[in-house]
Amino acid sequence: MTKLTSRRGLLFGAAAVSAGAVLTGCTSNDPDDGGDQAADTQPAADDKPGKQVTIGYAGPQADHGWLNAVNDQAQNRAKKYSDVSLEVTEGSNDTAQQIGQIETLINKKVDVLVILPADGKALTQIGLKAMRAGIPVVNLDRIFNSPQAYRCWVGGDNYGMGLNAAHYIGEKLKDKPDAKVIELAGIDNLELTQQRTQGFDDGLKNYPNIKKVARQAAEFTVESGQSKMAQLLQAQSSFDALWNHDDDQGVGALRAIEQAGRDDFLMVGGAGALSAFQAIKADSGVLKATVLYPPTMAASAIDLARALGQGKGVSGLAEFEIPSTVTCYSAVVDKENVDQYMSTGFK
Secondary structure (H helix, E strand, C coil), X not given: CCCCCCCXXXXXXXXXXXXXXXXXXXXCCCCCCCCCCCCCCCCCCXXXXXXXXXXXXXXXXXXXXXXXXXXXXXXXXXXCCCCEEEEECCCCCCHXXXXXXXXXXXXXXXXXXXXXXCCCCCCHHHHHXXXXXXXXXXXXXXXXXXXXXXXXXXXXXXXXXXXXXXXXXXHHHCCCCCEEEEEEECCCCCHHHHHHHHHHHHHHCCCCCEEEEEEEECCCCHHHHHHHHHHHHHHCCCCCXXXXXXXXXXXHHHHHXXXXXXXXXXXXXXXXXXXXXXXXXXXXXXXXXXXXXXXXXXXXXXXXXXXXXXXXXXCCCCCCCCCCEEECCCCEEECCCHHHHHHHCEC
């Protein structure tokens, strides 16, 4: 997954503000019918044209499937609205270059900015500059150091990913005595990895019959997933479930599992890659579910930016203004609901 820091959401979503549900269209205070999460299939909550809004979008370089999907979601969502013009920067993982790109958008006097910073801490000052210039900022996923640098933050729930992975595995193994699980994590020095592991460990506490017997950190790449999974398989001759933090590294993990000829456990992935959805639907291997870190949050960020530019609130909420914080729910996708999410899967 991406190198980011995000906030914890409410655990099971009943009271959570979900970017994939309530905020799919954020352009009026009139109720809407909702629909599919995908930006390219879901009808907007209020398609009636309003005040023309120019949104500046600045994201990082799309060097990961999830990041590419985020950029696509934002651009496809903006096309849904005849009253939205989207100014898109090239995208960069170089903080100085991205700051320069955002400076250009500020100088163009866009109405609203949507920024997914390459580094939230390093770009906090440019967020503050935009806000002080009267340009509201929707901070997407990687969070700025100061809440004064954005009007609204929308992002994923890393803790919730781990928590819901644990609950899914726990329910599958709750009747098995002395069940064993292992974990293939991401980059250990990233806060997001630590949050996912903490959520997983906290969730497993609800199932005293289950013990985590091994954990290995990979690097969110196919190659690292394969090598680290091979090490886990060699060290653990028997276990009942695996949670893998990231579907990209999961491609490598599945290769290692196939090469080892192992099929004696269930696997849960993370993020929501199309390849994972397809494997879950086929149901011919160990991968049975994945926990979302939805790229559709970028589509919701465009909805929020449009609402800000038009001075409107969010459909489904009583307030006249959009929320200040929106945490996406980490839904579990398995064979029962995979068709619903297939169009949101990223390559």
